[in-house]
Amino acid sequence: MALVEIDNLWVQYGDVRAVKGVSLEIPQGEVFGFIGPNGAGKTSTIKVLATLLTPHHGRARIDGIDVTRFPMVVRKRIGYMPDFFGVYEDLTVREYLHFFAAAYQVPRSQRESIIGDVLALTELTHKVGEAVDSLSRGMKQRLALARVLLHDPDLLLLDEPASGLDPRARIEVRELLKALQGMGKTILISSHILHELAHLCTRIGIIEAGEMVTEGSLDDIYQRLGLLQVVHVQILNLNDDLLGRIQAIDGVEDLEVHADRVAMRLRAEMIAAEDLLERLSGLGARIRMFQPEAMDIETAFMKLTQGKTA
Numbered sequence: 001m002a003l004v005e006i007d008n009l010w011v012q013y014g015d016v017r018a019v020k021g022v023s024l025e026i027p028q029g030e031v032f033g034f035i036g037p038n039g040a041g042k043t044s045t046i047k048v049l050a051t052l053l054t055p056h057h058g059r060a061r062i063d064g065i066d067v068t069r070f071p072m073v074v075r076k077r078i079g080y081m082p083d084f085f086g087v088y089e090d091l092t093v094r095e096y097l098h099f100f101a102a103a104y105q106v107p108r109s110q111r112e113s114i115i116g117d118v119l120a121l122t123e124l125t126h127k128v129g130e131a132v133d134s135l136s137r138g139m140k141q142r143l144a145l146a147r148v149l150l151h152d153p154d155l156l157l158l159d160e161p162a163s164g165l166d167p168r169a170r171i172e173v174r175e176l177l178k179a180l181q182g183m184g185k186t187i188l189i190s191s192h193i194l195h196e197l198a199h200l201c202t203r204i205g206i207i208e209a210g211e212m213v214t215e216g217s218l219d220d221i222y223q224r225l226g227l228l229q230v231v232h233v234q235i236l237n238l239n240d241d242l243l244g245r246i247q248a249i250d251g252v253e254d255l256e257v258h259a260d261r262v263a264m265r266l267r268a269e270m271i272a273a274e275d276l277l278e279r280l281s282g283l284g285a286r287i288r289m290f291q292p293e294a295m296d297i298e299t300a301f302m303k304l305t306q307g308k309t310a
Contacts, residue, residue, distance in 0.1 A: 005059075006048075008058040010055060011044045012056040019055075029185075031201045033189055034188060034191075040209065041211075042207060043083070049067060055068070062074050063077055085144055089133045094115065096143070097115045118149045122146040123172075124146060138166065138169025138173070141165060142176065155185075161177070222268040236287075237286045242285060243262075252266060
């Protein structure tokens with residue numbers, strides 16, 4: 001059974017329909033990326049799962065539990081991180097985490113140990129005595145992640161966790177999320193930083209104007225769109241005959257010969273880069289370098305969306 005189940009979800013604010021019939025399943029241990037422009041319905045969907053918003057129609061369940069009927073039970077299984085950080089000017093990092101550990105009903109005898117563990121995971125141990133308000137935005141984001149891990153939730157709901165961060169802080173947050181993925185956490189993450197989701201997520205969903213445009217693995221989406229992938233190859237025994245045989249491989253759209261390599265454009269739905277490597281070896285090509293370019297998630301996003309909002 002999927003850990004997250006969303007079935008025909010509708011969310012309405014007055015006359016505005018923010019979410020229109022979204023359905024989605026997320027298995028245990030998956031990192032699902034929610035992509036869409038502002039106003040697309042990402043935050044509204046996440047707030048329903050976080051039990052902060054009642055849907056107009058449809059159902060959402062976490063671990064089989066209806067989020068609307070049993071919100072207090074669901075809250076023990078989730079860690080929700082909104083796209084802003086509340087200001088706690090008078091609290092130190094230690095006091096902040098103790099406050100939330102108490103709110104999560106972590107037993108008093110275990111709090112110090114658990115707080116030490118989440119501080120170590122988020123690399124904030126050296127900041128434990130400092131005021132929360134004195135932290136940089138990147139450190140506040142890491143502290144927010146430490147907070148939602150205090151009660152060891154099954155599901156993390158992260159709304160724009162890298163929003164407003166400088167490049168170094170974004171990398172630090174991304175590495176932390178990879179560590180959480182390695183620990184088996186299920187993560188739903190929304191972001192505008194599309195290329196970072198490509199490296200992190202097992203599947204993505206693209207939402208626009210409240211409707212799910214497409215969802216699946218990146219390879220699935222690339223194949224549906226017929227996107228081309230570029231592979232750079234150095235072939236030591238390259239000649240006209242070998243070039244002609246390479247061009248005849250199904251899925252090779254075209255070739256561009258450079259002084260030091262051949263750039264091959266592949267149709268993703270017809271041949272994968274690893275299959276091309278096998279075919280080239282079968283043709284007798286002596287390969288010194290084989291370098292596929294990462295396919296561009298921004299291209300997929302632009303081809304699938306029209307810039308509409310709900």
